[in-house]
Amino acid sequence: MGLLSEPATGYELKQVFDQTLRHFWRAELSQIYPCLKKLEARGLLQSEHQPSSRGPARQVYRRTAAGQRELEVWLNSPPDLSPPRLSFLAQFLHHGELGDLTRSRRFVLRLQEGFENQLRAFEALEEHWFGSGEDLPDDLFHGYLSLRFGLLRTQASLAWCDETLAQLDRRLAERGARAEEDEK
Amino acid sequence: MGLLSEPATGYELKQVFDQTLRHFWRAELSQIYPCLKKLEARGLLQSEHQPSSRGPARQVYRRTAAGQRELEVWLNSPPDLSPPRLSFLAQFLHHGELGDLTRSRRFVLRLQEGFENQLRAFEALEEHWFGSGEDLPDDLFHGYLSLRFGLLRTQASLAWCDETLAQLDRRLAERGARAEEDEK
DNA sequence: GGATTCATGTAATCAGTTACATGATTTC
DNA sequence: GAAATCATGTAACTGATTACATGAATCC
Numbered sequence: 001m002g003l004l005s006e007p008a009t010g011y012e013l014k015q016v017f018d019q020t021l022r023h024f025w026r027a028e029l030s031q032i033y034p035c036l037k038k039l040e041a042r043g044l045l046q047s048e049h050q051p052s053s054r055g056p057a058r059q060v061y062r063r064t065a066a067g068q069r070e071l072e073v074w075l076n077s078p079p080d081l082s083p084p085r086l087s088f089l090a091q092f093l094h095h096g097e098l099g100d101l102t103r104s105r106r107f108v109l110r111l112q113e114g115f116e117n118q119l120r121a122f123e124a125l126e127e128h129w130f131g132s133g134e135d136l137p138d139d140l141f142h143g144y145l146s147l148r149f150g151l152l153r154t155q156a157s158l159a160w161c162d163e164t165l166a167q168l169d170r171r172l173a174e175r176g177a178r179a180e181e182d183e184k
Numbered sequence: 185m186g187l188l189s190e191p192a193t194g195y196e197l198k199q200v201f202d203q204t205l206r207h208f209w210r211a212e213l214s215q216i217y218p219c220l221k222k223l224e225a226r227g228l229l230q231s232e233h234q235p236s237s238r239g240p241a242r243q244v245y246r247r248t249a250a251g252q253r254e255l256e257v258w259l260n261s262p263p264d265l266s267p268p269r270l271s272f273l274a275q276f277l278h279h280g281e282l283g284d285l286t287r288s289r290r291f292v293l294r295l296q297e298g299f300e301n302q303l304r305a306f307e308a309l310e311e312h313w314f315g316s317g318e319d320l321p322d323d324l325f326h327g328y329l330s331l332r333f334g335l336l337r338t339q340a341s342l343a344w345c346d347e348t349l350a351q352l353d354r355r356l357a358e359r360g361a362r363a364e365e366d367e368k
Numbered sequence: 369g370g371a372t373t374c375a376t377g378t379a380a381t382c383a384g385t386t387a388c389a390t391g392a393t394t395t396c
Numbered sequence: 397g398a399a400a401t402c403a404t405g406t407a408a409c410t411g412a413t414t415a416c417a418t419g420a421a422t423c424c
Contacts, residue, residue: 002278011375021277024270031412033377056375056420075275075282079291081298084268086208089330091259093205094186096326098259104326107263114265139280142288145351146277149344150267156340160333167329195403215384217405240392240403 001044001071007062010036020129020143023122023150036061044070101175105168112161115154122151185228185255191246194220204313204327207306207334220245228254285359289352296345299338306335 003013010032017027036059039045044067051057063071088111095104130136130144187197194216201211220243223229228251235241247255272295279288314320314328 002274002281005278005281009375010377021274022267024267024273026266026269028413029375030377030379030414035411037377052374058375071278072282075278076287077275079272079275079295079298081272081295081302082210083206083208083302083334084270085210086268088263088265089208089333090186090205091261091263093326093330094189094255094259096323097186097189098256103260111263111265114263118265118267141351141355142277142280145344145348146273148347149273149341152340152344152347153337156336157333160329160336163332163336164329167325171325193403194405212385213403214386214405214407221405236402242403 001039001063001067001074004045004061004063004067007048007060009058009060011058020125023118023125023147039067043067101168101172105165105172108161108164108168112158112165115157115161118154119151119158122147122154126151185223185247185251185258188229188245188247188251191232191244193242193244195242204309207302207309207331223251227251285352285356289349289356292345292348292352296342296349299341299345302338303335303342306331306338310335 003016008016010029013032014027014029017025036045036047040047040061044064045061046064047059047061049057050060092104092107092111095107098104126133126144126147130140130147133144136144187200192200194213197216198211198213201209220229220231224231224245228248229245230248231243231245233241234244276288276291276295279291282288310317310328310331314324314331317328320328
């Protein structure tokens with residue numbers, strides 16, 4: 001609903017998800033199309049069949065007055081902060097079972113790589129949409145701040161990787177030292 | 185599977201979720217029980233019916249050798265970094281539609297409150313399980329680092345709240361100033 | 369002629385939540 | 397006697413993913 005500030009087709013919404021929201025929301029076409037129909041059936045959206053000059057006909061959706069009201073109700077509702085499941089953290093948590101810290105080390109290196117890619121993607125988005133971040137027009141203001149959220153969190157994740165690698169290396173060094181002593 | 189390093193009942197697993205994993209994974213009993221049965225049907229777990237001295241009989245599950253192997257395969261599989269959906273960010277992103285920054289401000293204050301509660305919960309857990317964080321026994325090491333992850337991310341979220349409130353206030357001040365000028 | 373993009377959808381399946389249902393034991 | 401805790405589950409529903417299916421227009 002939020003994305004339909006301008007009328008759009010399901011296909012176009014998908015592109016918005018892929019190009020600008022992918023750091024905190026993704027959606028497949030197979031979810032978008034049925035969802036749009038459902039919202040139309042509830043009277044929150046209204047669609048129009050438009051034959052297109054190039055390519056197949058497009059189904060263009062726009063909000064109804066009722067849809068606008070529902071959206072505003074949602075925007076004013078309290079935020080849900082229940083933490084999402086992080087499977088990689090669950091994996092890491094049980095890495096103790098493997099009894100081999102070098103595995104954990106490799107795992108964290110992969111995480112680090114992933115977070116660095118995310119960070120670069122954020123920076124590219126920031127560059128593309130917002131430049132320096134100063135004097136933003138109203139319609140970009142919230143988008144910029146949402147991006148900042150992702151950026152700060154990813155930086156924190158990278159800081160964790162550094163901290164964790166340091167701790168792992170310290171443990172591994174202690175092990176190594178103890179093993180050498182045992183040999184004597 | 186990961187939680188069954190020691191044999192346990194579904195009820196006990198639920199308590200682990202609630203008491204120590206709630207910052208990145210939650211599960212309801214109505215999910216846990218069928219899941220345990222499914223894993224047993226797949227031969228990854230094995231259960232034993234134990235009449236209990238106090239209260240109803242308990243169904244105690246333990247990993248089988250096959251279950252142990254599957255677990256290790258999962259632990260060694262690459263991390264999934266696809267970002268989870270954050271509904272509160274989606275809300276904030278579209279707050280521009282409301283045309284009233286004081287609403288956004290109130291929203292961010294609520295977020296801040298929520299994150300502060302999270303932070304306090306983390307600190308309580310840290311205190312309870314790990315004390316200073318120095319010289320941890322092997323079985324607490326990964327748990328401690330997982331907690332650190334949540335802590336660092338929540339701190340980053342709070343930093344975002346501060347930054348965002350400052351930006352909102354700056355905008356609101358500019359608006360106010362401009363409105364006053366218009367009055368003259 | 370072949371690949372890519374535009375454009376729409378359905379079906380099967382999986383994961384997870386909410387609500388419902390039961391009942392013993394312990395604590396106050 | 398009432399409330400809380402221990403203990404197990406089922407049913408209905410919702411949300412989301414994967415795979416399947418179709419077909420025109422454009423670009424190389």
